Amino acid sequence: MLYRTAGQFKTSYKADMALFPVRQDAVLLAVILALVWGVFPLLASEFAFQTLLIPILIYALAALGLNILTGYAGQLSLGTGAFMGVGAYACYKMVTLFPWMNPVVAILLSGLFSAGVGVMFGIPSLRIKGFYLAIATLAAQFFLVWLFEKWGWLYNDNASGAIQVPNLDMFGIYVAGPQASSLVQYYVVLAVVTLMTLLCINLTRGNLGRTWKATRDMDIAAELIGINLLRSKLMAFAVSSYVVGVAGALFVFMWRGAAEPNLFDIPLSFRVLFIAIIGGLGSILGNYLGAILIVGLPVVLNTLPQALGLPISSATVEHLNVMIVGALIVFFLIIEPHGLARLWALIREKLIIWPFPH
Amino acid sequence: MDGSRTDDSTEGQETVRDEGHVVAEGRRIGPVLMELRNITLRFGGVVAIKDISFDIREGEIRAIIGPNGAGKSSMLNIISGFYTPSEGALLYRGETRPPMRPYEVARLGVARTFQNIALFEGMTVLDNVMTGRLTHMKAGLVAQALWWGRARDEEIANREVVEKVIDFLEIQAIRKTPVGRLPYGLKKRVELARALAAEPSLLLLDEPMAGMNVEEKEDMSRFILDVNDEFGTTICLIEHDMGVVMDLSDRVVVMDYGRKIGDGTPDEVRRNQDVIDAYLGVAH
């Protein structure tokens, strides 16, 4: 009876279009929000912040950005890592050029730069489709990472070639750099991620979302019913790259603390792609589920042998991790190609009709 | 759906009627809405359409018939801007239409369905029909992201229009069903709903009844007539079933091998010797 919807009637289209037409969904969300905003930060250890909470949120946000482009608008991208890099470097340049700038504002602005670069690399998408486009996004991936390395201005010509996050404060509290506490950083990340998620939910359920999905499902028909494909695709590139760029800025400023160019290389792009696909393309929730799995799994695997007292070297564990993640990807694709979000939807449907299945 | 009423009360307009089917009282055929002049279409060496001229009048049901490969779909594709004619001109409301991208044509008020269903399979019926409204929605990115102001008002207003179309075509029950799960006949109907939702001034239907059983065909014929009667929508349709064509249409263009071999009321066309020859052996 947990998910009974009987007795919940909609009396207006407005009510039917509410974010959570089913009351139980709203309750569930309220519980989750209470947990992440109130309970987790109280209980979490430094280790939990750094290995689970903060990275899960950031990776989920990056996957959300990618999902807009690939899951909603149907344009496969393999260059997410590089666009995260654009966001991170843009943020770095802003806070070092304008030290008075509010760091959160800088993070939100840095997305604009990656959006611009994203649109530039998105222009070919009108003519290049499918896997050809995916390879084309690799051009962005390799070119941008090369640029991060060669263009000294980007990292203020540091001898190390890396960017180092300085101490940044907001109203007297350190939010980034070595002095910042994990708790504060967690809240900053959580606030940004919550805001972005809300905006993305609105975009994807409205007119733009339908435009994207139409472009994805059948581009010729989409154009014939009045969709300007170039505009629709570029809009997807812009919004997606914006979100990805913000995630990239958070990634370096709120979590890693420093970054070298190769941090944004292909493995990062793929990790984000896994999260989006295992979570579920064309889903918002899926990004979170995918991030929990992909970020959480190695942590579990790392602590497991110790807990069991197995004498396995940490390098072996690392490699086992990679192997298991690979196997899991195949496994999940086989049991549910539409991802964890679809799995949850199925469970939810069962709950709605439970305990009277017919 | 009132926005698309095109019955103008121009006196003295010639009214083309076919005694064979019931025409609502007072339904009028207006002036020429779309005129095609000397259209030729080539694909490399293949001539798909050869020097064809005809017009579509406001408020009428205009049929295009012809054997397979005659060039009928290509003709609709030219009207909807998917193909650019190699020669010839299109006139819309008396003015030459410059070459346009398909989406621009759609924004002029031309909506269509497809010979091979072209629905958005990953979306629900409701969302598919809502896409028909997107030429009517103007809210910007920020308003949409915030679900505020114009974006929300538009969403509600257009949802109302869409719900009317859904009621009209009797597909309320499948509103929230993903289109991919629907049977063929219903998909055809959803496609019509998407086109109608645009409140088009010209509706193009490419074989709306292909592959349907008798009952489904009757339903579809009724919907097409009702759309034309109730909203005065101009319709240009391609259909192979002669019985249906004769019942529905005001005027018929007959094509064969890319040429026009007949044009007129169903009765005239039926008596045309060229048409009889082209259809020799085909019962009608």
Added chain:
Amino acid sequence: MLNDIFIKPFADMAAAPDFLLQVLWEGLVSGILYALIALGFVLIYRSSRIFNFAQGIMVVFAALTLVGLHALGIPAWISVALTLAVMFALAVTIERVVLRPLVGQPDIILFMATIGITLFLIGGGEIIFGGENKVMITEELGIPTGSVLLEPWGGLLILEQKDITAVLVAAALVVALLVFLNRTRMGRAIRALGDDHQAALSVGISLQTVWVLVWFIAGIIALVTGIAWGARAGVSFALEVIAYKALPVLMLGGLESITGAIIGGLMIGMLEKLFEIYWGQPLLGGNTETWFAFVLALVVLLFRPQGLFGERIIERV
């Protein structure tokens, strides 16, 4: 500035034609290996619509297996045979465990599955063989390691014998593949599959057999490239990057074109070397080979969306 971009490089080329030849030769050696890998991609794509991202790691895996087996004291040529057996087992396993359950899924799902395979092989390879750089058993395989000196126009051109061997072996393999594809029943079935599944099935060969076969061919190609590249740069996971280079080749040549893969591979191999030497190093700080091929392919595709050798895509409704 304009001089540096448009005039000086060509002046340099004219001034030292022997060096230009040297550059082109190096490009050719890489190019033929790119072509080979691209061919592996094309075969798998044509027969199953799978964009096989694991091709690169298969190169590493094959090379590591070979070196690893030899390190156990197994004679070189027996190691090669055993490695081929391992690649065959890999093909069968992939078909059984991954492809068969995923038949009919959207392209992107199959593509992701090959990335899953990639990760699995990376992790597994590291555990079994360790991550450090190893030396390819070049001499043990009887590959000559000296070099040939030529003196065109009184200049100097150095051709490493192992490069010559690589080019010859790769060329021979390409020819063998072409013969196989055009002359044998099995080969024709693979090609037909790209055009029409029904037609291919009517030849009387099961889809499963074809898939195992193309993945095995991809495995053979991986071993040959692994040996050739390993002889130049050592054997490590860094080898994987050469498979990325096959991707722009596919863009240029078309995912389904066998000719395209070969010509595209040679073109990209030589052009990226030329660009690096004459423009990249003097003007851009070097290392442009990481992206040049991709950007080139991107630009070409902007003007010819079907690639250089693909057929024009006709869209209909």
